[in-house]
Amino acid sequence: MVYYNVSGYNSGMFLVGILxxxxxxxxxxxxRIINDRLRVTTDRFSVFQLITTLFAPYRQIAAGRVEGSxxxxxxxxxxxxxxxxxxxxxxxxxxxxxxxVLLAQIIFGAVTLVFWLFIPLMPTMGLILMVxxxxxx
Amino acid sequence: MRxxxxxxxxxxxxxxxxxxxxxxxxxxGLAGTTIAMLIAxxxxxxxxxxxxxxxxxxxxxxxxTIEWWNGELHHMAAAAEPKTIDDVLSADILGRLSSNPTxxxxxxxxxxxxxxxxxxxxxxxxxxxxxxxxxxxxxDVQALWQEAWQLYEQTGSQNISASILVAALISRHPNxxxxxxxxxxDLDDLTNGVKWYNHLRQLIDEHKQPxxxxxxxxxxxxxxxPLLKRFGQNLSEQANGLNGSFKHLATHEEALDQIxxxxxxxxxxxxxxxxxxxxxxxxxxxxxxSRLLYGDTNLPTNLRxxxxxxxxxxxxxAAAPGRGEIERLLPQILDEAYSxxxxxxxxxxxxxxxxxxxxSVDIANILLPIIESGNLRLILTMDDQHYLQISKRDPKLxxxxxxxxxxxASEAETMTVLEERSIKIEFQNRVTFMYQALVEAYRLSxxxxxxxxxxxxxxxxxxxxxxxSKDGLVSAESVRLAIEKTxxxxxxVASQEDERxxxxxxxxxxxxxxxxxxxxxxxxxxxxxRARAGVRNQLRPIGTFLFLGPTGVGKTELAxxxxxxxxxxxxxxxxxxxxxxxxxxxxxxxxxDGSENGNSLTARVMKQPFSVxxxxxxxxxxxxxxxxxxQMLDExxxxxxxxxxxxxxxxxxxxxxxxxxxxxxxxxxxxxxIVQFETRFIDELIRTNQFKPEFLNRFDxxxxxxxxxPDELLRVIxxxxxxxxxxxxxxxxxxxxxxxxxxxxxxxxYDPRLGARPMRxxxxxxVENTVAKQVLSGQAEAGSVITITLDQVQQILELQxxxxxxxxxxx
Numbered sequence: 001m002v003y004y005n006v007s008g009y010n011s012g013m014f015l016v017g018i019l020x021x022x023x024x025x026x027x028x029x030x031x032r033i034i035n036d037r038l039r040v041t042t043d044r045f046s047v048f049q050l051i052t053t054l055f056a057p058y059r060q061i062a063a064g065r066v067e068g069s070x071x072x073x074x075x076x077x078x079x080x081x082x083x084x085x086x087x088x089x090x091x092x093x094x095x096x097x098x099x100x101v102l103l104a105q106i107i108f109g110a111v112t113l114v115f116w117l118f119i120p121l122m123p124t125m126g127l128i129l130m131v132x133x134x135x136x137x
Numbered sequence: 138m139r140x141x142x143x144x145x146x147x148x149x150x151x152x153x154x155x156x157x158x159x160x161x162x163x164x165x166g167l168a169g170t171t172i173a174m175l176i177a178x179x180x181x182x183x184x185x186x187x188x189x190x191x192x193x194x195x196x197x198x199x200x201x202t203i204e205w206w207n208g209e210l211h212h213m214a215a216a217a218e219p220k221t222i223d224d225v226l227s228a229d230i231l232g233r234l235s236s237n238p239t240x241x242x243x244x245x246x247x248x249x250x251x252x253x254x255x256x257x258x259x260x261x262x263x264x265x266x267x268x269x270x271x272x273x274x275x276x277d278v279q280a281l282w283q284e285a286w287q288l289y290e291q292t293g294s295q296n297i298s299a300s301i302l303v304a305a306l307i308s309r310h311p312n313x314x315x316x317x318x319x320x321x322x323d324l325d326d327l328t329n330g331v332k333w334y335n336h337l338r339q340l341i342d343e344h345k346q347p348x349x350x351x352x353x354x355x356x357x358x359x360x361x362x363p364l365l366k367r368f369g370q371n372l373s374e375q376a377n378g379l380n381g382s383f384k385h386l387a388t389h390e391e392a393l394d395q396i397x398x399x400x401x402x403x404x405x406x407x408x409x410x411x412x413x414x415x416x417x418x419x420x421x422x423x424x425x426x427s428r429l430l431y432g433d434t435n436l437p438t439n440l441r442x443x444x445x446x447x448x449x450x451x452x453x454x455a456a457a458p459g460r461g462e463i464e465r466l467l468p469q470i471l472d473e474a475y476s477x478x479x480x481x482x483x484x485x486x487x488x489x490x491x492x493x494x495x496x497s498v499d500i501a502n503i504l505l506p507i508i509e510s511g512n513l514r515l516i517l518t519m520d521d522q523h524y525l526q527i528s529k530r531d532p533k534l535x536x537x538x539x540x541x542x543x544x545x546a547s548e549a550e551t552m553t554v555l556e557e558r559s560i561k562i563e564f565q566n567r568v569t570f571m572y573q574a575l576v577e578a579y580r581l582s583x584x585x586x587x588x589x590x591x592x593x594x595x596x597x598x599x600x601x602x603x604x605x606s607k608d609g610l611v612s613a614e615s616v617r618l619a620i621e622k623t624x625x626x627x628x629x630v631a632s633q634e635d636e637r638x639x640x641x642x643x644x645x646x647x648x649x650x651x652x653x654x655x656x657x658x659x660x661x662x663x664x665x666x667r668a669r670a671g672v673r674n675q676l677r678p679i680g681t682f683l684f685l686g687p688t689g690v691g692k693t694e695l696a697x698x699x700x701x702x703x704x705x706x707x708x709x710x711x712x713x714x715x716x717x718x719x720x721x722x723x724x725x726x727x728x729x730d731g732s733e734n735g736n737s738l739t740a741r742v743m744k745q746p747f748s749v750x751x752x753x754x755x756x757x758x759x760x761x762x763x764x765x766x767x768q769m770l771d772e773x774x775x776x777x778x779x780x781x782x783x784x785x786x787x788x789x790x791x792x793x794x795x796x797x798x799x800x801x802x803x804x805x806x807x808x809x810x811i812v813q814f815e816t817r818f819i820d821e822l823i824r825t826n827q828f829k830p831e832f833l834n835r836f837d838x839x840x841x842x843x844x845x846x847p848d849e850l851l852r853v854i855x856x857x858x859x860x861x862x863x864x865x866x867x868x869x870x871x872x873x874x875x876x877x878x879x880x881x882x883x884x885x886x887y888d889p890r891l892g893a894r895p896m897r898x899x900x901x902x903x904v905e906n907t908v909a910k911q912v913l914s915g916q917a918e919a920g921s922v923i924t925i926t927l928d929q930v931q932q933i934l935e936l937q938x939x940x941x942x943x944x945x946x947x948x
Contacts (some may be wrong), residue, residue: 013151018205029208036347046352049442053358060360060476087357094354119197126194130187
C-alpha cells in the first residue's frame, strides 16, 4: 500500500481508522440510534401505558365511587362500564397504530443495519458494474 | 511522578489530526459532494453510460467520512485506560500539535479553541495574557503535562481540554498569584472554571438525549381538570416547555428525594417545604414536576407522569370575591384534583390559606380534613416564621404535616446554581456573564440583600446586573453598579475623579460648615477614605465615633456636614434623638419591623444602608437600649424583631453626648489642652456611671469637642451669614455686616455653656429682621447690598433687651 503524508495526515491510517470504526463502534452506534428512535416512538404512542391501563375508565369519566340508592349504584356501574369500553376501544386503536409504526421502524432499522455493512463495498461494486457495462433500460 | 509521554504517531493523534481537518464547512462540503455524485451518477446511468455506477459507488466515501466525523472524530473520547498525554488530550488540541510541541505553540492552540475561548470570555484570560506567561528560555512541556494531568484527575474531567491547559499554564508560572489578582482571581477560581466548562458540556450532551415524556395517551387514564387549569399553574407544563432542564437541582436534591419518598410510601401524602423566600422551594417543585414527567427508571410507578399544579391563594380569593364563594370553589378544585388521580397540588405561600384575616374566609377548616386524611397529594410551601405561627395556632395541623426544612444554599451550592442559571439569564438578556460577576453577585447579595435567602438573592442580583452590562459583557463591575443603583449605596473603590477629590479634600469641605474641631473632622474623614480605598475592616461599620462636648460646639453639625459633603445630602443622615429612648421597653422600637414602624432604626438603615447614623444625646438612652446597640457598634449588625440581620457596615455611626460638659468647660477654663485631660475625663465618665466601659470600648474613636472661643464664634457668624445670603439670592439681595457689628453680635451672644447655639438667634434678630423690613418697605431692591452697621445692631438688640426686661415682671 502506498502511504503519503500531508501535515501529519496519513492516508493508510485514514483507511484503517474509518473501516475499523465502521465495522466496530460505528455499527454499535447505529444500533444505539435505532434503539433510541424506537424508544421515542414507543413513548410517543404510550404503548406500555396503554397496555397497562387498557380497561381503565377513559378520562376517569364516571369513575368515582357513588353513594346512594341501589339504582344509583347500578347506573354508575353501567356508566363506568361504558367509560371502560370507550377507553378500551380508543386505546386498542392507538396500540394498533403504534404497533404498525413500530414494526415499520424495526424493519427499516434492521435493513439499515444490514445495509451499513455493505456500504464500504459500494465503490468496488460500482466499478464492477461499470466494467460489466450494464445500465438500466 | 511518572513521565507523561506525548506520542505524535498514536492512533488517537492521527484521528485527532483528521478530526481537525474536517471542520464544519468541510463536512458540509462533503455532504454536498455526496449528493452531487449521486445525482450525477444517476443522470449518467439514465443517459445510458455505465460510468454512473462508479460515481454512485464512490459517493459513499464522503458520506462515510461525515458519519465517521460525527460518530467518533468530532468528540473523540479519551482512551479507556490513559497512559500517555495524547490518550486524554481533547481532539481539538491534539490534532493541532506538532510532533515536538513548545509551550508557546500550546498557548497559541489553546487560545484558538472552544475551552480557551470560554476562559477568555468568562474569566478575562486573553490570548495575550497566556502568551505573556511563556518564558522562551524554559520550555518544560513535561511540567505542563503533569500539571494538566493533575487538574484532569482533580476535576474529574472527561479529557484534557483547553480550559485545563490554560489553568495549568497559569499555575506553573511562579508569579501566578500576582498575575491572577489583577483579574480578581486565584487558582481555585480556575479550577471552578474548568468544572463550569465541563458542566456546560455535560448539559449540552444531556440535551441531545431523547426525552420520554409519556406520549399521546399519557393522560387518558386520568380525569379532566378544567377548574385546575383555570385557577392553578401547571408546573409540569412549564417543566415540559423547558425540556426537562429543571430535572437536576444544584442544591436541595435531598429534599426532592424526600418528597418522592413520602409520596411513594403509604403514609400521609403531604409535605410542607419550610424555608425562607429565595431558598429554592419553587425550584424544588419544578424539579419534582420535571422528574415525574420525564419518569426516571428508578421512579415509583405510582408517581410516574403525575402532574404538579400550583395554587395561589391571592388569585383564588380574587376569582371568588363574594361571601362564601371561596369556600365553595376550593373544595371543587380539590375534588377535581382528587378525581383526576394524577394531580399533586402545591399550595404556594400556604400560610395565606390558613390566615383567618384574608377576605374573612377560613380556608383552614376546608384544608385540614383533606390534609389529615392524606388522600390527595399536597405540598405546602411557607417560611419558618409562618410555619411556627400555624403550628402554634393549630398544633393538630402541624402534627399531620410532613415537614421538610429547606435551608439556604452554601457558597459552593450557590455558585453552582449561578453557573447554571446564568445561561438562562444570558439568553433572555443577550449578555454574557463573567465568572467574577457570579462571585460578586454572591458576595454582595449575601451582604446587602436581606429580604431573600441564598441562592434567590444572588440570582436576583445577577438578573439586575444584566441591565448594567458593558458591550454585552457583565463583569463584577456591572454587579457592583447594579447593587449601588438598586440600594443607593457606594461599595466599590472610589474611581471617579470628582469623588477622589472630595475624599482627599474632605477636611476642607467639612470645615466650610464646621468651625475648628480639627481632630473630629480628621477622624471621620480618615474613616471614610479608608472605606473608599478598600482598606477598612469589611465586617464593621465604616466608622463608629463618640463625640463628647458641651452643646453648640458642632457635634451634630459635623454629622450633618459629613452627610451633605459625601453621602449626598443631609437627608442621608438617620438621626435618632436618644432622649426618646429612655425606657427599657424603648429598645423594641429601635429594632421594630419596617412594615409596622418605618421609622425604627433597623427599618431606616435597611432602606438606606449607606448613610450617617446619628445617635444624638446618647447618654439619655436607657442602659438596655445601649446594650442593644453593642453588636451594631462592634460587628455592624443589628437583628430586628423578626431576627433579620440588618447591616450597618456601610454606615458611619456617630453618637453625641453632653455628658460631663461642665467638666470639659472647667478643664478648658483652667487652661488645660483637651489631649491632656482626655483619658482622665473618660475615666470620670465611667466612674460616675454615665457610661459603661464595654459601651465606650465599642467606639473606634472618642472625640472631645472643646468649647468655641469668641474668635471662633466670629467664624460661626460668617457661616450663618453665608446661609442667609444663600436664602436671599433668590431675591437678588445680599447682606453684609460690618466688623464692629459682627464683634458686637459675638459679645452679646457669647456664653461658653451654650457655644454657637445662641448665635443663630442673635443673627435672626439683628440681621434677618432688618433685612425683612427693608425688603418689605421697598428700601432694598433687586441687586442691592444691605449693609448692617454696629449702630443698627446695637439699636435693635438693646431695644429688644429693654422690651424683654419690661415684659419680665408682667409675667
